[in-house]
Amino acid sequence: MDINMTLLGQTVTFIVFVWxxxxxxxxxxxxxxxERQKTIAEGLAAGEEAERSRESAREEVxxxxxxxxxxxxxxxDQARSQAAQMVEQARQDARDEGDRLKEAANAEIxxxxxxxxxxxxxxxxxLAVQGAQRILEADIDRDRHGELLNRLxxxx
Amino acid sequence: xAETSAEYIQHHLTNLTYGQCSDGAWQFAPCADxxxxxxxxxxxxxxGWSIGLGIVFCVIFRIAARRATAGVPGALQNAVEMxxxxxxxxxxxxxxxxxxxxxxxxxxxxxxVFLMNLMxxxxxxxxxELAYALGVPYMKIVPTTDPNVxxxxxxxxxxxxxxxxxxxxxxxxxxxxxxxxxxxKVLAPVxxxxxxxxxxxxxxSLGLRLFGNLYAxxxxxxxxxxxxxxxxxGIFGGILQWxxxxxxxxxxxxxxxxxxxxxxxxxxxxxxVEEEH
Numbered sequence: 001m002d003i004n005m006t007l008l009g010q011t012v013t014f015i016v017f018v019w020x021x022x023x024x025x026x027x028x029x030x031x032x033x034x035e036r037q038k039t040i041a042e043g044l045a046a047g048e049e050a051e052r053s054r055e056s057a058r059e060e061v062x063x064x065x066x067x068x069x070x071x072x073x074x075x076x077d078q079a080r081s082q083a084a085q086m087v088e089q090a091r092q093d094a095r096d097e098g099d100r101l102k103e104a105a106n107a108e109i110x111x112x113x114x115x116x117x118x119x120x121x122x123x124x125x126x127l128a129v130q131g132a133q134r135i136l137e138a139d140i141d142r143d144r145h146g147e148l149l150n151r152l153x154x155x156x
Numbered sequence: 157x158a159e160t161s162a163e164y165i166q167h168h169l170t171n172l173t174y175g176q177c178s179d180g181a182w183q184f185a186p187c188a189d190x191x192x193x194x195x196x197x198x199x200x201x202x203x204g205w206s207i208g209l210g211i212v213f214c215v216i217f218r219i220a221a222r223r224a225t226a227g228v229p230g231a232l233q234n235a236v237e238m239x240x241x242x243x244x245x246x247x248x249x250x251x252x253x254x255x256x257x258x259x260x261x262x263x264x265x266x267x268x269v270f271l272m273n274l275m276x277x278x279x280x281x282x283x284x285e286l287a288y289a290l291g292v293p294y295m296k297i298v299p300t301t302d303p304n305v306x307x308x309x310x311x312x313x314x315x316x317x318x319x320x321x322x323x324x325x326x327x328x329x330x331x332x333x334x335x336x337x338x339x340x341k342v343l344a345p346v347x348x349x350x351x352x353x354x355x356x357x358x359x360x361s362l363g364l365r366l367f368g369n370l371y372a373x374x375x376x377x378x379x380x381x382x383x384x385x386x387x388x389x390g391i392f393g394g395i396l397q398w399x400x401x402x403x404x405x406x407x408x409x410x411x412x413x414x415x416x417x418x419x420x421x422x423x424x425x426x427x428x429v430e431e432e433h
Contacts, residue, residue: 002192003304004175006199010206010308011315017210017268018261018312021217026260028221029240032233035226 125153161382168280168378171199171302172294185293199302206299209271213264239267246417251424255320258420265309266416272299273370273408277401280377300370300411303363310363313419317358320426329429358422362415369411373404 129149159167170186175197177187184200187193220236229237243266247259275298287295299305321330334351335344380400383393 002173002194002197003307004173004193004195004197004199006202006302006304007308007311009198009203010305011312013203013207013210014264014309014312017214018257018264020214021264022257022260025214025217025221026240026263028224029217029237030244032224032226032229033237033241036229039226 121153125149128152164382165375165378167294168284169296169375170294171296172201172292173197174200199296199304201294201296202299202302202305205275205297206268206272206305209275209299210268213267213271217267239263243416247420250417250420251427253424253427255423255427258423262416262420265419266412269300269309269366269415270409270412272305273412275299276301276370276373276377276404276408279397280374280381298370298374300366301374303367306367306370307359307363309415310359313362313422314359317355317422317426320423324427325429333429362418362422366411366415369407373400373407376400377404 172184173186173193174182174184175193176182177193178191179187216232217236220232223230224233224237240263243263244259247262251258278297283297284295296302321333325333334355335341335348337347337351339347377397377400380393380397383396384390
């Protein structure tokens with residue numbers, strides 16, 4: 001159990017092994033561990049991020065759905081009002097057309113009436129002249145009494 | 157081997173030393189006259205086993221380091237990383253300065269010393285008897301039961317303590333730290349003696365603690381091995397050996413850890429600048 005060269009040999013051996021570990025072992029292991037730690041941390045962060053984006057996507061979907069529903073409602077309302085408007089328009093048109101037809105008919109009736117009246121008037125005038133002729137038994141000079149007769153006819 | 161108990165124990169505690177005897181011959185094994193071989197001799201078994209176990213450490217950890225990926229680790233990488241992380245955490249909590257050597261050194265110490273201590277659990281007769289059968293007269297397989305080994309490592313640590321102390325504080329600062337504490341500056345010589353003792357006690361306690369624990373443990377294994385003489389006492393001895401081995405698992409791990417942690421603590425002290433008293 002003497003102290004001998006083994007002491008120094010062991011010192012040198014120790015330094016060599018420490019150097020080897022420092023140079024060829026430790027950095028690689030620590031590096032791998034750090035990297036894995038980073039990877040795991042990033043994975044966790046990504047998971048959290050995904051959760052958050054899923055949440056926001058869900059909100060967006062809800063928003064869009066609400067928008068779409070509102071849009072649909074708007075279109076339905078619009079269509080309904082348009083339909084009502086069209087019905088109203090049609091009704092108006094029909095009414096106008098009816099009025100127009102009625103007016104035209106009235107005008108025609110009036111015209112027919114006037115024409116009939118003119119005819120009648122002429123006939124009455126002729127009858128009146130004929131009657132007067134028969135009454136007077138004399139020829140009425142159409143030239144002399146024409147004006148009178150025409151005035152009579154106009155008064156009828 | 158027909159021998160007395162004293163011879164048996166002596167045989168187990170003798171290193172395979174290569175050196176020169178008084179008659180001038182270089183040889184393995186102690187000299188015929190029983191004299192020491194002096195400082196210019198070397199314990200071949202201690203060196204061989206410690207270097208061999210150090211290489212085991214280097215190879216296993218190097219394989220793990222080369223295969224290390226940031227992906228899913230294999231069994232080896234897992235085990236190695238567990239150790240690395242444990243040592244790294246320990247170092248971080250003790251050594252707050254920036255030094256890339258400290259943690260790898262602590263890992264080397266912990267694993268290497270653990271492996272050397274682990275040889276203590278190999279039944280005491282197996283390898284020495286095998287070596288004897290192969291013509292090697294002595295074979296002590298637990299390097300940490302050789303004070304040369306433990307003090308050799310402590311010496312390296314001591315050198316690092318001096319190196320970092322002087323590098324961090326300057327030679328003057330370091331001497332000042334030795335001379336101006338704990339008493340006022342007028343008592344510098346007294347301070348210097350006190351602090352020098354404290355300083356020298358660090359490597360001494362570091363090396364001798366490990367040596368003492370392992371030497372005592374080995375001695376008890378040898379004494380238990382002496383009981384394998386008769387049936388009844390032999391069975392009792394077997395139980396004792398098992399129990400002591402189980403207890404020893406704790407001791408060898410603890411001693412390896414203590415050596416590593418104390419090294420880190422001493423080097424942290426070398427970095428720390430003590431505040432003025």
